[in-house]
Amino acid sequence: MKLKEEDIILLAKSFFNTNLNNLVKGIGDDTAVLKPLKTDYELFTSDMLIEDVHFILKKITPYNLGWKALAVNISDVASMGGIPTCATLSLGLNNKIDYFWLEMFYQGMKDCALEYSVDIVGGDTVYSPNSIVINISLLGGTDKPIYRNKIKNNYILATTGELGNSYAGLWVLQNIKNNFSEDELFCLEKHSKPKPRLKEGNFISSNIQNLSMIDSSDSLYTTVKILCEQSNLGIKIFEKMVPISEQTKAIANKANIKPIDFALYGGEDYELILALPKQEFDNIQDEYIRIFSSKLICIGEFIESSNEITLVTKNKSKKLKDKSFKHF
Amino acid sequence: MKLKEEDIILLAKSFFNTNLNNLVKGIGDDTAVLKPLKTDYELFTSDMLIEDVHFILKKITPYNLGWKALAVNISDVASMGGIPTCATLSLGLNNKIDYFWLEMFYQGMKDCALEYSVDIVGGDTVYSPNSIVINISLLGGTDKPIYRNKIKNNYILATTGELGNSYAGLWVLQNIKNNFSEDELFCLEKHSKPKPRLKEGNFISSNIQNLSMIDSSDSLYTTVKILCEQSNLGIKIFEKMVPISEQTKAIANKANIKPIDFALYGGEDYELILALPKQEFDNIQDEYIRIFSSKLICIGEFIESSNEITLVTKNKSKKLKDKSFKHF
Numbered sequence: 241m242k243l244k245e246e247d248i249i250l251l252a253k254s255f256f257n258t259n260l261n262n263l264v265k266g267i268g269d270d271t272a273v274l275k276p277l278k279t280d281y282e283l284f285t286s287d288m289l290i291e292d293v294h295f296i297l298k299k300i301t302p303y304n305l306g307w308k309a310l311a312v313n314i315s316d317v318a319s320m321g322g323i324p325t326c327a328t329l330s331l332g333l334n335n336k337i338d339y340f341w342l343e344m345f346y347q348g349m350k351d352c353a354l355e356y357s358v359d360i361v362g363g364d365t366v367y368s369p370n371s372i373v374i375n376i377s378l379l380g381g382t383d384k385p386i387y388r389n390k391i392k393n394n395y396i397l398a399t400t401g402e403l404g405n406s407y408a409g410l411w412v413l414q415n416i417k418n419n420f421s422e423d424e425l426f427c428l429e430k431h432s433k434p435k436p437r438l439k440e441g442n443f444i445s446s447n448i449q450n451l452s453m454i455d456s457s458d459s460l461y462t463t464v465k466i467l468c469e470q471s472n473l474g475i476k477i478f479e480k481m482v483p484i485s486e487q488t489k490a491i492a493n494k495a496n497i498k499p500i501d502f503a504l505y506g507g508e509d510y511e512l513i514l515a516l517p518k519q520e521f522d523n524i525q526d527e528y529i530r531i532f533s534s535k536l537i538c539i540g541e542f543i544e545s546s547n548e549i550t551l552v553t554k555n556k557s558k559k560l561k562d563k564s565f566k567h568f
Numbered sequence: 569m570k571l572k573e574e575d576i577i578l579l580a581k582s583f584f585n586t587n588l589n590n591l592v593k594g595i596g597d598d599t600a601v602l603k604p605l606k607t608d609y610e611l612f613t614s615d616m617l618i619e620d621v622h623f624i625l626k627k628i629t630p631y632n633l634g635w636k637a638l639a640v641n642i643s644d645v646a647s648m649g650g651i652p653t654c655a656t657l658s659l660g661l662n663n664k665i666d667y668f669w670l671e672m673f674y675q676g677m678k679d680c681a682l683e684y685s686v687d688i689v690g691g692d693t694v695y696s697p698n699s700i701v702i703n704i705s706l707l708g709g710t711d712k713p714i715y716r717n718k719i720k721n722n723y724i725l726a727t728t729g730e731l732g733n734s735y736a737g738l739w740v741l742q743n744i745k746n747n748f749s750e751d752e753l754f755c756l757e758k759h760s761k762p763k764p765r766l767k768e769g770n771f772i773s774s775n776i777q778n779l780s781m782i783d784s785s786d787s788l789y790t791t792v793k794i795l796c797e798q799s800n801l802g803i804k805i806f807e808k809m810v811p812i813s814e815q816t817k818a819i820a821n822k823a824n825i826k827p828i829d830f831a832l833y834g835g836e837d838y839e840l841i842l843a844l845p846k847q848e849f850d851n852i853q854d855e856y857i858r859i860f861s862s863k864l865i866c867i868g869e870f871i872e873s874s875n876e877i878t879l880v881t882k883n884k885s886k887k888l889k890d891k892s893f894k895h896f
Contacts, residue, residue, distance in 0.1 A: 262610075264609060264713070265713070265715065269648070269715055269716055270613065270644040270645075270647045270648050270716075270782060270783060271611040271612055271613035271644050271645055271648050271650070271706075271708070272611065272612045272613065273609050273610070273611060273648070273713045274609065274610040274611075274612060275608075275609065275610070276604045276605050276607070276608075276609070276610050276709075277604050278604075279604070280603075280604075281592060281601050281602065281603065281604070282590075282601070282602040282603070282604050283599040283600065283601060283602075284599055284600045284602060284654060284656060284689060284690065284705075284707065285598065285599035285600065285656070285690060286656040286657075286658045286690065286691050286692050286703070286705055287658070287692050288658035288659075288660055288692045288694050288701065288703060289694075290660050290694055290695070290696045290697075290701070292697060293694060293695050293696065293697065294694070316598040316599050317598075317599055319598045320597070320598050320599050320601070322599070326612060328612060328613070328614040328705055329614075330614045330615070330616035330703050330705075331616075332616055332618050332701065361612060362612065362613060362614065363614045364614050364615050364616045364703075366616050366617075366618055366621060366622070367618070367621050368618045368621065368699060368701070369618075369620060369621065369698075369699065370697075370698035370699050371696060371697065371698050371699065373616065373618070373660065373696070373701050373703075375614065375616060375658050375692075375701075375703040375705075377612075377614055377656055377658075377703075377705035378599075379612065379707075380599070381604075385592070385593070385601045387593065387597055388597055388598075454598060455598060
């Protein structure tokens, strides 16, 4: 079924008619109109996803793609200690996309928006002759923004959850055609439908005084590299403390890649990565476990040696080099 | 010169280090951090530009492309009666783009940002294997948002300036290889470096009580069609009152197209299109001329007959049909 611009806008209006936050006028005028936030600070972020770079049309359901496109922005707001409010969606489409695909895409995005109380308030829909393009811009609010650059020597590095699952899922997408095992399905789901740690981010930022935070969207290695650079410190990562799921270990085994490399160099886990004093970490842990039924996991320690990223294994320490995927 | 992601971010930081508005932290963290606006309402808009759909790399300078990408969003804020504040820039790039191109692109965007007091506070830079993609999301503020749907019978239709110049410029781009005439250069400039009517929009919205406003980005025909639909009215457009430049008339003549068709069906003029009571139009005109050294131009009148768009010429009236360019 061929898409008409009017149909696309009508469809978007029918899906994105929520008003969970500060919306005065959504889709349908030159701009959206919002009531200003009541928080002390406003957050503003954008992410662009390009077909065959960030997703492959045949390898992700439109529902999950819609979910994920919004979720990755929510994760950025979560890592600032904020609450998301309103988003715009710009879409570059062509005749690879039909009405039903778009319905499922909008449904996935709407379900993510409802789950995290976000209103989709406007955007743009244009023709893109080659790649499908998705850009989300998201607003949020916080009274206490959490930055990346206030780390001191001896602060510990912690994560809200397992690392490597998403990359294991990507490996499955690229290497397994069908008849997925349970392990593979688990990692595929982690890759295709990430759940940003919004409540966790809010709890952590409210309860820790000396905190730096970032999300692990760009791999653990890249994430700690950024943290080290911004505070001119080095870090030791303790291999045995890095949480890696049994499922990811099984897939890494099949792929003949070390599980720790999935965790270090794979991105898109959308866990929060924290730097904080050990004392504050210890103080918050019990309450965190009580609320979230999972624990904050210490995986490393910041050290004086500038910008050195060291992996401490059972027998030795080795300096890590950048093996992350680069597009440019 | 091949682009590296770090270079792109460093270059963006070096260009977009302004703080003209409410910025607390710009490029370099998970999100930008802003102080909330002091206006009663916040505006939020996004536009996506795709190579070979909205621009052709060889036919626009990177400087003008950078300018225009931001300007089209500023025009949306202007037509809401608002003032723009902060923008994010998402870029999808590939090896067609080199460092010097990107410098000129950023320079054009920065000059537009300075001209209209906008801060570029963040965004995303990704690899796009086929088309270059540009998405700008812009925030703004106003105490009195101006919508499109409050038009009554007998209200007049007015514009802040000439229509058709941009489309004439596009025709030149598509049909003339070199040795541009003065007329052609005039229209090329109008097409490639539009100047949003921000001050005009603010003056008009502050001084007119019963006002609907929109920008003419999507052609005069499409614009009045939207206005008519939203208020369930029809409109008479008086051909001889539609302002068309001598330059556009000369190019239309060369193209063997009626000048009025350039004005009616060509888009991207970024003039403001107003609907308001005749009395209010008359009351504001002198002051408007004094401030802006140009006048508001009445070009039509809204009538009861639902959704009929009629062009009144010297000898007859004819109902107009949609000849606007459609991508889908």
